[in-house]
Amino acid sequence: MIDILSFKCLALDDKEIIEKYVDKNLLDSYEYLFSSLYMWRKLNNVKYAIIDNALVIEKNEEGKGTFYAQPYGYKKENLISIVDELLERNADFTDRDYLFGDVDENFLEDLKKYTDFKIEAVEDVDDFEYVYSTQDLIELKGKKYHGKKNHVNSFEKSYSYEIKKIDNQQVINDCMNLLHKWHEEVAVTVDKEMLMEIDAIKDLFRELHFFDLQSIAIYVDGELAGFAVGERVNDRLAVIHVERGETTFKGVYAFLNKKFLTESFSDTIFVNRQEDTGNEGLRKAKQSYHPSHMVKKYLVKVSR
Template sequence: MPTIMQFRPITLDDKSLFDKYLGNFPQNASELTFTNLFAWRKAKKHEFTEIDSHLLVKTGSFYYQPIGASPSKIIRKIIDKESKAVFERVEKKIAQQLEGLKTKEQRGMFDYVYRISDLTELKGNKFEPKRNLIKQCEKYQPEVCMLNEGNIHEFFQLQKKWCSLKSCEENKPLQHENEAITETLNNFREFKLLGICIRKEDAVAGFAIGEQLNNNVFVEHFEKGDTMFKGIYQYVLKEFVKAIPSHFKYLNREQDLGIPGIRKAKESYYPVKLVEKYRVSSE
């Protein structure tokens, strides 16, 4: 490994390199898709390099889990050379291989993984509140549409409206999310993304965007809705999972960021698994 690692910013030209690594070494954590890393590259200051046949991405303050055959080996190697190096969002199974290093659970970064059939069918008493909200949304006679170049402007219109209501300009995290959504929509075809929208009359009232994470798991990156329409978020999710190709069995809906309201919402859909993540350092 070089004494000084040479990192560079992520560009669209790097997609084929990321696709090669991610294809050979499929990931479980929602952060590690090219779409996510590229879309958030400005806000998170994402840069990358190749080390010992591994892809290594860093932000301004930490490294992500390396992508390759032996992530734990690379983590240990870097920390041996950089005593203050910190890795975050490291999967539990990798963290458990790092005996002698300090590991700390990052509960707010755990990904929520659901069985797609559960989200499609919404069977049983536990999902009755969701079914009721969906019925209320159906009263508006919504139309389902798929993201394409002909309607992408409608996605932007809803995002602009949502940001206006949430005062994105006064909220850094929402500003950064808005930038990431803009980057994602601008490159949806190159990134091979699946997007659905819910249209009420002449305006989009909700949308969801996602992509393949690995062979069995789809990941939902963004979900927005106009809450003037009761049940819109439940309806968006119902239609989104219906649009996911049938060979995918699970949906990763990313993390709750430690925000109680988001945690409650994600838990209310009864995940079958959490992708547990850890912070790893020498001290």
Template sequence: MAKLTVNKHTLKPFGLDAKPVIEKYLAKLDVDISDYTFAANYIWLANSSGFYAIINKCFCLFVMTGGELTMLLPPLGKKKHVTEAMVRCFDIMNKNNSSRYYARIDYVQASMIEAFVQSTDEGESMFEMLEHYIVEKKLVDYVYEADNLIELRGNSYHTKRTEINKFIKSYADHRIEVLDSVKHHDEIMHLFNKWVSDRVKYMPKEEAELFLDGIHQERHAVKRMLKHYEELQLIGLVIYIDGELKGFTAGERISADTAAVIIEKTDFEVMGCAQFIFRAFSKMLKEHYGSTYINVGDDMGFENLRKVKMSYRPFKLVAKYTIYQK
């Protein structure tokens, strides 16, 4: 992918060589949102064009969609540099885009919004700048205490324990393996395609069309995840029943005390499989990273997914905002 030059700023392709660059900036931040990792962005940009630049001493990540530039993350850097970097980033987007209304900054953590508002740098403060910008709450990440997901104690987890116990009794021959991106590649893609087909069967036609639009991107993300699994430093599990792969999951570390589940897919026809592999992977994440908390990402606006994630009793919901221009 070629570099992109906009308003005298050179934006570099967001490839594997950007991993140590963005991680240097992320290491200085206190964030627990699942989107704030190299792997999360690199995987989901599999079917898009990502670009980055260091602007006002901040790492700035852009994505090009249909010729229009937006930002996947706010500028990553010290508080005193972020506000000016944001202004410059909007200027870059405006210079490239066909309309200034396409420009936006996604996945902004609440603490960063507060930092913008409380900016005391020389010149225009973010409080004054809010006259020119709109901050809109979008989705929330679901964060759980790892021990709760592993132990499933108390009445609130009774249903989860029952589902797991039924799974163990019904599929005594199940086995779990550490995910191997080469060994398990074809079986994972086969299960992913079956998962898509099963989901569509039970959806209203109008929902299915919307679902399939998004699933195209997710299929490319899974392929990229498997292709660069080692370089991305991910960990994962797969589960077999009667010698057939029926579930897979992968994740990574976000911060010193928080790990994230990037993706999880199981066969709908195997009752209790999703609950079983989720608990097993929660244990793996805690043991591998020493994580106290596990972030499973947002619900993408799907009500059914929201209900499932709420049923596990999240420790906290971490809001994510988008910044637009007025």
């Protein structure tokens, strides 16, 4: 009988443990960054355990139930015992349709190659992550970016702006006020994740000093027009965690996107702007920037 380890609710002081197992140099997805796990820990009830010297993260997501993210640091020869342990733990629950979620193609192949379990995988299309060429989004060259470039030029010609970092309480308050206003205007049409966003971003701002994050706040005549928070994952990849603008300022989103990448991530190859969660408006907006590729993710059922 394998001992089932207790899963611990994620807390701020778990950063060192998580980052011991998650090699950021290998990441393409934002899901396993400690900042992301911490930011959404309340919404997704994030927990973790160490099983056979591998990190296993547990999440609960609306419409998917509770599942385990793909283990990090596992050895192929230990994969069967890890899966066995998770299946045994799940025998006590009735709300778990999928054993794994947020699974990439490499882990899915390892499951098929190094275990003899029955594997049933489905593409989690609404959770695919949009990855773009950083230089494409900075330069906005060519016909396909003509509209975006016009929006940037319009903003620069129309407004006298000031660039700040989100590094003091006044700027944080301005960002939260803009966020509250945005949610009041669109609250009827957004999903639960977006409704929880205010609390998640507030937590992130409260601990900005703890995370290795970059930020930008754009002011026009003393009024906050937009802000963004992102992170350098490794030498080739950046992730945008948060981006919000006041749309009364024409072209603010195109300008914010270009300016933030130019100021903070110009030496990266790619920028991950996360998923669209199945929201049609968000999907259209993300597709309009012409992704270089998508990070595909899968939900996986496993049985003996």
